[in-house]
Amino acid sequence: MTTDTNELKRVASQVRRDIVRMVHGCQSGHPGGSLGCTDYLVALYFSVMEHNPDFKMDGINEDLFFLSNGHISPVFYSVLAHAGYFDKAELATFRKLNSRLQGHPTTHEHLPGIRIASGSLGQGLSVAIGAAQAKKLNGDKHLVFTLHGDGELQEGQIWEAAMYAPHNKVDNLIAAIDVNGQQIDGSTKQVLSLGDLNAKWTAFGWEVLETKGNDIDALLVTLAEAKSRTGQGKPVVILLHTDMGYGVDFMMGTHKWHGTAPNDAQLAQALAQLEETLGDY
Template identity: 75%
Template sequence: MASLQEIASQIRRDIVRMVHGVASGHPGGSLGCTDYLTALYFKVMEHNPSFDMNATNEDVFFLSNGHVSPLFYSTLARSGYFDIKELSTFRKLNSRLQGHPATHEHLPGVRMASGSLGQGMSNAIGAALAKKLNGDTHLVFSLHGDGELDEGQNWEAAMFAAHHKVDNLISTIDWNGQQIDGPTAKVMNLGNLDKKFESFGWEVLILEKGNDVDAVVAMLEKAKTLTGKGKPIVILMKTEMGYGVDFMQGSHEWHGIAPNDEQLARALAQLPETLGDY
């Protein structure tokens, strides 16, 4: 069986190939969050690739920063939700794998449309409350961008979750300090995120090594031990945009552009093929 590191390497290969194939997409955040989704889908989360939209008696995941769709699609395909060959249709006409995931495409694993940023936490809270009402003790996970927190709906949702003690929710913020227009500190300074979430009534965990898949697993497992205690949980996960490809790392410039042929070759040379390309 492949290691988590090997799976993450293959997913990163998928990401750069998918974006290159249509000269469109968002490689930066996708590469930065690869270790998180690898840890979640291949180690931590109890989920069923046969896919039931009601998610009864299983954990459930909501992707809020939907522009990292190449990462999400690769993770779903590699964990058995659909054939990996379908990755070759990314962002093409009539494909189920559109630039932002959408439920009307009926793609297994996709539970919400996430073209508009800022809505994922509200959706995740609704699902978490539904599980409580149904007596389902499984958990809800969600992923958000730090730039996405500029949307005020996130903070309304954060207040709601704490007030209603939505303690079966583990939300993770991709804290890479970058968004499409530049560093978050310049576009809209987020201030002290951990103190913000604490003041909103959340249990706050800080993950310094968000690009270390083992560290991500350990933090998610720790977060699970804190559920059921009256507070929603947030993990502030420090990552580097473009992680794994040296010329993409740490720059907002790779938020939403595709590599050319020469850049693709350079990227793939840094990412071992471990599970077989699609």
């Protein structure tokens, strides 16, 4: 665990290398959102959350994280591996036959760090609320964190959960939304406009923060602020303004890299932009 932003940036660079290599290796997966959310997950697992790589499913006496938009599994797997949950060499098996690293995280593979099967969008917030309420019942003072895509907010279950949490004072929960404006079929404005997300979440009774999701320094400040607002009767949501494909210039800001794998030449071009800091798997 560290608050050294230079070290966190080094971790993020290696995670981004892992992402493009993993997706290229099986010619399948979702690099765009994974690259965009790298800084947030690195900040969580290497600076903010109290968690134990000696994985126990019940998560007692530690902070929990639930990835709702499970299709960005490459970034989740890479961060878990570098955080010590399993050997990073296993990243080479991503989406291959008999791998524990499925395209969407699954619990029956018994991969350390995975507490729910996710990828059926809209469900992660409901699960996280249940876990947060269980912590309250157990007298566990730790927090529950979630991550969601902005396109995922088009699912009705999200808004049912968004009503439930403030009503029940689930104030040990910090949700985050990857606001990159892109989804599989185009921009969120074209597919189904989300409107004013700050106003929506505020109206539902949440504490709302906004930050630059690809700026480690800004993320640490915002996450510290989010933690300071827990325990006061309201859940907290962070709107992470990110660029899809961040770190690889030809992947940035377009939905075309939502679920497309790079070819050999594109992989080489991407890796040339991402410093190898912790050693490739």
